Amino acid sequence: MEKEKINQIPVGLMDWIIKTLNSGVHPEAIVDAMIREGYDARLSYTTLFRIVGNKPIETPGVQAPYEYEQPAIAKKGSKIPTSDREIKVLSIVEQPFIMHMDNFLSYEECDELIELSKDRLKPSTVIDHKTGEEKAATGRTSKGMSFIIGENQFIKKIENRIAELTEFPQENGEGLQVLNYGIGEEYKSHFDYFPSNKVDPAKGGQRVGTFLIYLNEVESGGETVFPKAGVSIVPKKGSAVYFQYGNSKGQVDRMSLHSSIPVAEGEKWVATKWIRHGNIYQQ
Ligand SMILES: O=C(O)CCC(=O)C(=O)O
Ligand SMILES: [Fe+2]
Numbered sequence: 001m002e003k004e005k006i007n008q009i010p011v012g013l014m015d016w017i018i019k020t021l022n023s024g025v026h027p028e029a030i031v032d033a034m035i036r037e038g039y040d041a042r043l044s045y046t047t048l049f050r051i052v053g054n055k056p057i058e059t060p061g062v063q064a065p066y067e068y069e070q071p072a073i074a075k076k077g078s079k080i081p082t083s084d085r086e087i088k089v090l091s092i093v094e095q096p097f098i099m100h101m102d103n104f105l106s107y108e109e110c111d112e113l114i115e116l117s118k119d120r121l122k123p124s125t126v127i128d129h130k131t132g133e134e135k136a137a138t139g140r141t142s143k144g145m146s147f148i149i150g151e152n153q154f155i156k157k158i159e160n161r162i163a164e165l166t167e168f169p170q171e172n173g174e175g176l177q178v179l180n181y182g183i184g185e186e187y188k189s190h191f192d193y194f195p196s197n198k199v200d201p202a203k204g205g206q207r208v209g210t211f212l213i214y215l216n217e218v219e220s221g222g223e224t225v226f227p228k229a230g231v232s233i234v235p236k237k238g239s240a241v242y243f244q245y246g247n248s249k250g251q252v253d254r255m256s257l258h259s260s261i262p263v264a265e266g267e268k269w270v271a272t273k274w275i276r277h278g279n280i281y282q283q
Helices: 011-022 027-036 041-052 107-120 153-166
Strands: 079-081 086-093 097-102 125-127 134-136 143-146 177-181 187-190 207-214 224-226 231-233 240-244 258-260 263-265 268-276
Touching: 011 027, 011 041, 027 041, 097 231, 107 153, 107 177, 107 268, 153 207, 153 268
Parallel strands: none
Antiparallel strands: 079 086, 086 097, 097 240, 125 134, 143 177, 177 268, 187 258, 207 240, 207 268, 224 231, 224 258
């Protein structure tokens, strides 16, 4: 008698498939393995296609190298005027792209942002790079909150400044997020871009850049570190860093790995704007 085919994907298998894909195994090889194990062939193929999104299949090992494109923000000289403030460029690293600037916010604006967010803080979550789901953070011990885009005039003013500088429309930006790290708190090494199976074209597609603003002086620790670039940014009130890791071809730059190292003394306040390729809020 012919062995009966397995017609359901058990819970643990999905995790295994995603882990195996992420380790660089070609989807076809995974389908073959599933069929050999007795899974229905059609079910095996549709499961894999669902995960890789019916797109040509890319595996990490054979991906084309990231093509750097010069961001608009890098072409504006060393003092960048915006409608209400002049931003001073401190340094630019080209590959991965990391731009450090000062005078992005006034001290009063930093204080106001902290004031507006401090009663709304909750423990932070992270995106699981295997499943793409939000989960309680083991590597992220800070507290955080998000403003709604354009939530009030003050938030609008900051969002407008970011849009003028980066030349990404405000609608490409997620709600401004404020994070607060106490002593020993950190955000372990991570990428800000989404796992490829979680990119939603209806919501602006992939994240392409991060605008990070320092809202206070940290007495010790709390640097933002880009270990693959050998770059470490020391928080300074009112300064900002913009890093870009997505290009117009939909590629992402693995060199953009970064972390916030533990605060040793004092506390750390930052605001983050994650920017996507297109309009997030389109109908
Ligand atoms: O707090 C930092 O320095 C980094 C924050 C960060 O990586 C993020 O919000 O994605
Ligand atoms: Fe990040």
